Amino acid sequence: MTADERLAQRGERLQRLTQTGRGTEMGTLLRTFWHPIAVARTLAAGTAKPVRVLGEDLTLYRGEGGRPHLVAGKCAHRRSVLHTGWIERDEIRCMYHGWKFDGTGQCTLRPAESDTGLPPVRIVAYPTHEYGGMIFAYLGETPAPAFDLPCKDVFEGDDRIVFARSEIWDCNWLQLVENSLDAAHVSFVHQKGRIGTFIENVSDAVPTLEFEETDAGIRQIATRGIGNVRVSDWTFPNNNHISVPGLQKGDPWIDIGHWNVPLDDVSTARMNIWAVPKSTPEADRRISDYFEARADYNAADHYRELFYENIFPEDTVMSLTSAQDYLAQRGQGVVADRDNEILGRSDAGIALLRRIFAREMQALATGRPAKMWRKLEHATDLPIQAVAP
Numbered sequence: 001m002t003a004d005e006r007l008a009q010r011g012e013r014l015q016r017l018t019q020t021g022r023g024t025e026m027g028t029l030l031r032t033f034w035h036p037i038a039v040a041r042t043l044a045a046g047t048a049k050p051v052r053v054l055g056e057d058l059t060l061y062r063g064e065g066g067r068p069h070l071v072a073g074k075c076a077h078r079r080s081v082l083h084t085g086w087i088e089r090d091e092i093r094c095m096y097h098g099w100k101f102d103g104t105g106q107c108t109l110r111p112a113e114s115d116t117g118l119p120p121v122r123i124v125a126y127p128t129h130e131y132g133g134m135i136f137a138y139l140g141e142t143p144a145p146a147f148d149l150p151c152k153d154v155f156e157g158d159d160r161i162v163f164a165r166s167e168i169w170d171c172n173w174l175q176l177v178e179n180s181l182d183a184a185h186v187s188f189v190h191q192k193g194r195i196g197t198f199i200e201n202v203s204d205a206v207p208t209l210e211f212e213e214t215d216a217g218i219r220q221i222a223t224r225g226i227g228n229v230r231v232s233d234w235t236f237p238n239n240n241h242i243s244v245p246g247l248q249k250g251d252p253w254i255d256i257g258h259w260n261v262p263l264d265d266v267s268t269a270r271m272n273i274w275a276v277p278k279s280t281p282e283a284d285r286r287i288s289d290y291f292e293a294r295a296d297y298n299a300a301d302h303y304r305e306l307f308y309e310n311i312f313p314e315d316t317v318m319s320l321t322s323a324q325d326y327l328a329q330r331g332q333g334v335v336a337d338r339d340n341e342i343l344g345r346s347d348a349g350i351a352l353l354r355r356i357f358a359r360e361m362q363a364l365a366t367g368r369p370a371k372m373w374r375k376l377e378h379a380t381d382l383p384i385q386a387v388a389p
Contacts, residue, residue, distance in 0.1 A: 014338040017357055018172045020262040021055035025361040030054060031140035032370070033237055034147055035261045036271040038135045039164045043068060048083040048092060052263045054139055058126075059083045063090035068130065069103035070137045072123035076107065132156075132257070132273040133164030148375045149216065152241055154255040154275050161276045161284060163291040166269055167298040169326060172335045173238070173268040176260035179329055180240035181349030183207055183222035183230065189328045193312030196320045201245040203228060211349045213356065216376045220349055233380035236356070236373045243382040247290055247317055252277045253384045254317075266334050274318070294318045299326030307331075 020027045037053050038060055048061035050073060057073035059082040067090060075082055075094040085095040091108060093100040100109040105125030108118065127144045129136045132155040138144040155162055169176065179185060187206050190199040207222035207230075217235040224230070233241040240258045247254075259271040274291060278284050297319040305311035306327050313319035343351060363370045 011339045013358065014354070016361065017354065018174050018335055019265055020173065021265065025365055026357070027054060028364055029357070029361050029370070030237060030262070031138075032145070032364075033140075033373075034129065034136045034138050034145070034150055035238070036134040036150075036166075036259045037070070037137045037261065037269070039166050039271075040068075040130055040133050040135050041164070043135065046087045048085065048087060050081065050083045052267075053137065053269075054262055055264045056139065058124075059092065060128075060135065061087055061092050063087060063103070065090060067103070068128045068135050070126045070128050071101060071103065071105050072125070074123075075099055075101075076121050076123050077110075132275075133162055134271060134273065149235060149373055150239060150257075150259075151375060152255070152257060153379055154241075155257060155273050159278055161274075161278060161288055161291075163274045163288070163295075164272065165274070165291070165295050166271045167300065167322060167326075168263065169268050169270055169298075169300045169330060170266065170303075170334065171268060171330050171332070172265055173260050173262035175329045175332050175336050176258075176268055176270060177238050178350045178353060179325065180232070180234055180258065180260075181211070181218060181220060181353045182347070183209055183220055183232070183349070184346040185328060186222075187224075189324050190321060192324050192327060193310065194316075194320065196316040197245045197247065198317065198321055202230065206346075209346060209348060211352050213352070214376060214380075215374050217373070218349065218352060218356070219380060229383050231380060231382050233376075233382065236371075237360075241380070241382070243384060244317070244321075246276070247287060251283065251287065252279060255382070270322075291318070297322065299323045300330070303330070 016025050020030055037051050043049060043060060043062045045062050045066050046064045048059055051058050051060045059071050059073050060068065062068045064087060073081060075096065077097055077099050080094060080096040082092055082094055085093045091100050091102045098111040099107060101107050101123055103125060105123040107121035110119050127138045129147045131150065184207060186202060187204045190196065191204060203224055205224040207224045210221040212219045220232045220234060222230045238260045242256050243253050244256060246252050255275045257273040261269040261271055263269055276287055299322045306323055312323050360370045
């Protein structure tokens, strides 16, 4: 094999990692896991909304009793979109000719037809699960796996403020996922525009990195000095759990879960859970108000300000770090040019991630079982370094 042929083969392998539609190798792999698809508070009982996930246009609706359902984007009859219809109890009715469907996709009524029994019509439907203020869905073959891999004790319980939010970024999902296994970027990216509490407390020292595959994903250890060790608990296939400094001095550190979910191959939902231990009523209200005030910030809406005007949000944590990350990851293009990249030693986590993805995709493509990823028996310790006075 010539050098050019080897390069072409490598390019094809890397490209497969970015393709997530149904029938692709990565799309098949991703469909064996639960993914967050919406922030729960954005879907009121008795309402519906269109969603796009893994290249599929779907309808997410919440029954009058509060249960969420995910079904096809269009009615089986004349292919009009379903989200413009209305909810009746736990079913959705198409506004065009009144065909009605339940949460399993079964058509239950065709008013203008002469059905004497259940209509012989069914649309696609997927299981859903609410957790941490988000609605998750499973888009693979049934039965769905148990909903345990995404769960973290720090995102649960009445002793914490738990806040979910999302952003839609106009680039491929793999850029966001690879960034999770790139702790070296913290020392540079999060100095751009203005210094926030994150880099103030973590420091801009370049870390020594260690990576280890676990039962759930990859453990990343970034050591920046004595007493300054950061650990991230990355869960397969697209979730990173990190701990970051609080909003201001004296506040508890924040646990964040980042899920990077492909909407298609050129856009990604950046789904987050932010969890903070409760302290005093005053501090809890201040922190909750902060989260709610920034709930709708989407860095992609500020492309021109960030890329061409050097204007960053007036913030120190949530919006600022999002803007800085977006600038770096969207700066790679809509789909990163991995054919011409030059990796170094600090990219060991990215190299490991790609090998694991390739291994799992190859297993499924050849009819072999993929790894049985499972929640860690003991939660990963994410150390909190001392904050300078």
